[in-house]
Amino acid sequence: MQKANTEQAQLVKEISNVDTRKCMKCGKCSASCPSYEEMDIRPHQFVSYVQNNKVNELMESTSLWKCLSCFACVERCPRDVKPARLIEAVRLMVIRQKGQNYLLPDEVPELLDEEVPQQLLASAFRKYSK
Amino acid sequence: MIYSYYPGCTLKNKAKVLDKYARISAQALGFELEEIEEWQCCGAVYPQATDEIATKLASVRVLNSAKGKGQDLVTVCSACHHVIKRVNDDMRQNEDIRTRANNYLQLEEPYTGETQVFHYLELLRDKVGFDTLKEKVKNPLTGRKIGAYYGCMLLRPSSVIQFDDAENPTIIEDFIRALGAEAIIYPYRNECCGGYISLKEKELAGTMVDKIMDSATYKGAEEIITACPLCLYNLKKSGEANKLKVHYFTEILAEALGLKDE
Ligand code: SF4
Ligand code: SF4
Numbered sequence: 001m002q003k004a005n006t007e008q009a010q011l012v013k014e015i016s017n018v019d020t021r022k023c024m025k026c027g028k029c030s031a032s033c034p035s036y037e038e039m040d041i042r043p044h045q046f047v048s049y050v051q052n053n054k055v056n057e058l059m060e061s062t063s064l065w066k067c068l069s070c071f072a073c074v075e076r077c078p079r080d081v082k083p084a085r086l087i088e089a090v091r092l093m094v095i096r097q098k099g100q101n102y103l104l105p106d107e108v109p110e111l112l113d114e115e116v117p118q119q120l121l122a123s124a125f126r127k128y129s130k
Numbered sequence: 131m132i133y134s135y136y137p138g139c140t141l142k143n144k145a146k147v148l149d150k151y152a153r154i155s156a157q158a159l160g161f162e163l164e165e166i167e168e169w170q171c172c173g174a175v176y177p178q179a180t181d182e183i184a185t186k187l188a189s190v191r192v193l194n195s196a197k198g199k200g201q202d203l204v205t206v207c208s209a210c211h212h213v214i215k216r217v218n219d220d221m222r223q224n225e226d227i228r229t230r231a232n233n234y235l236q237l238e239e240p241y242t243g244e245t246q247v248f249h250y251l252e253l254l255r256d257k258v259g260f261d262t263l264k265e266k267v268k269n270p271l272t273g274r275k276i277g278a279y280y281g282c283m284l285l286r287p288s289s290v291i292q293f294d295d296a297e298n299p300t301i302i303e304d305f306i307r308a309l310g311a312e313a314i315i316y317p318y319r320n321e322c323c324g325g326y327i328s329l330k331e332k333e334l335a336g337t338m339v340d341k342i343m344d345s346a347t348y349k350g351a352e353e354i355i356t357a358c359p360l361c362l363y364n365l366k367k368s369g370e371a372n373k374l375k376v377h378y379f380t381e382i383l384a385e386a387l388g389l390k391d392e
Pocket of ligand 1: 027028
């Protein structure tokens with residue numbers, strides 16, 4: 001198990017402005033999540049990991065790249081915890097490190113077809129790169 | 131009535147029809163869309179982090195331009211609406227973001243969230259009125275079975291977006307009925323189509339699109355309408371077969387108003 005890191009967890013809480021103590025572990029966020037099957041650490045678990053200072057594992061998690069920012073978890077959480085914001089904060093901690101961009105401009109040409117809307121490129125760059 | 135208009139990047143390019151029919155329908159319905167000068171792309175996704183300020187500034191500039199003209203701001207794209215409305219809420223509610231954005235922009239007068247933001251569909255519902263819209267219809271879309279696809283960005287988080295009931299929205303169905311068509315209500319109409327994930331992971335977006343399309347087909351929809359260029363792209367491109375026709379809501383609006391050139 002990775003070492004607990006209170007400093008990193010504090011940073012996640014600051015960037016996200018989420019109070020993980022409000023979570024009552026009902027699992028509604030994960031039940032609502034359209035990316036649930038794809039995630040190695042599910043939204044409700046994500047909240048617990050931050051609460052337990054296990055941020056290193058989160059930084060390695062595939063969930064960072066599978067969260068759609070659809071805000072179903074935010075809308076449906078009975079305690080207003082906002083799990084999507086935690087995922088966003090950890091994702092930013094990863095891409096803000098040098099060389100950690102998940103999408104590079106060189107990769108784009110082969111991903112294009114003639115109907116790709118500008119919105120798709122703009123949003124993918126915002127989510128995957130600094 | 132004149133509104134400030136923010137088309138956004140895609141309406142100037144891949145979603146030109148969304149823009150074109152929004153503008154000509156507005157004229158026919160008695161309101162005018164005045165495009166903001168020198169607007170910039172809103173970024174297409176809302177920056178959620180408390181420490182991101184640069185990514186919010188394009189939205190603040192647009193909001194402030196509308197304020198300068200004393201006009202409400204109208205958007206048509208779901209993503210633009212989502213981002214700009216949420217940044218506006220930050221400027222109203224979050225002192226830290228407000229201070230930092232204003233320090234950065236050095237406007238003549240600080241911007242503090244004064245502008246009202248409307249989605250075009252809200253104008254149709256709240257300003258024009260669906261009853262009036264119905265009266266203006268020249269070619270009712272009688273016999274067509276149309277499903278509304280809301281997706282996620284128009285509705286959530288409802289506390290900020292305040293567009294409609296996030297779990298059981300009705301605005302697009304009411305719009306469809308006003309145009310004379312049958313509105314098909316299906317369970318997945320407010321689930322995400324996969325969004326930006328379709329750039330790198332088409333299959334994953336595909337499984338989401340399949341659920342949406344299967345749900346709409348099962349309930350009897352023959353076509354789908356949306357307000358979002360990325361939803362339109364995903365609904366058409368991802369998923370197994372291209373089972374249902376997908377259009378922008380402004381296309382069927384112009385069609386019903388007798389303004390669409392075939
Ligand atoms: S829905 Fe909210 S309260 Fe329930 S597990 Fe998820 S974050 Fe916690
Ligand atoms: S915002 Fe992310 S974590 Fe939340 S429901 Fe959507 S995909 Fe799942």
